[in-house]
Amino acid sequence: MRKFIAVIALGLSTILGGTLPASAQDTPNVKIIVVDFARVTRESLAGLDIANQLKSNNVKLQARAKSLQDGLRTDQENLAKQQQLLTPEEQQNLPESFQNLVRDFQRKQQSAETELQEKQQGRQAALAQANAELENALRPIIRQLMTEKSANLTLDKNVVFDQLDGLDVTTQVIERLNQKMPTLKMALPE
Secondary structure (H helix, E strand, O other), X not given: OHHHHHHHHHHHHHXXXXXXXXXXXXXXXXXXXXEOHHHHHHHOHHHHHHHHHHHHHHHHHHHHHHHHXXXXXXXXXXXXXXXXXXXXXXXXXXXXXXXXXXXXXXXXXXXXXXXXXXXXXXXXXXXXXXXXHHHHHHHHHHHHHHHXXXXXXXXXXXXXXXXXOOOEOHHHHHHHHHHHOXXXXXXOOO
């Protein structure tokens, strides 16, 4: 396929008088470095710190969710027991006191759902903020490596099909990030 394109380009060049347009002649040579950003996130100290904080927060959120579920389950069982104590006539026309208990249960249930949703949204916002801070710390590191390697383009490894040795600077990025940012404190909901 590449040979075919090269032959077409050569043919067009010959037809057009053997010269390339000025814009193509002015295009700089591309020198690329490759960074595996997923690996940076997985293996850097800051990335590991983020993962540990998320894991710890997840344990807390799961414990809170279980506590809320257990409380709601107990309330629901109590409601069911109280409903069984009602006479058939009372079950047809529920007393105000029982209706109040049902409304209280529904409010607790809604409150629990809202609390968990807010905590999840806070967690997502904290992760987005941490990722932004990590990206801000990476930008000058990558710029410096681009200057050192005389590169003018950085590609994420997940978009690179194949590469020659020497283009991947992920290890250097991780080492420099570890020096610059060994930890990253997240503002996670409790």
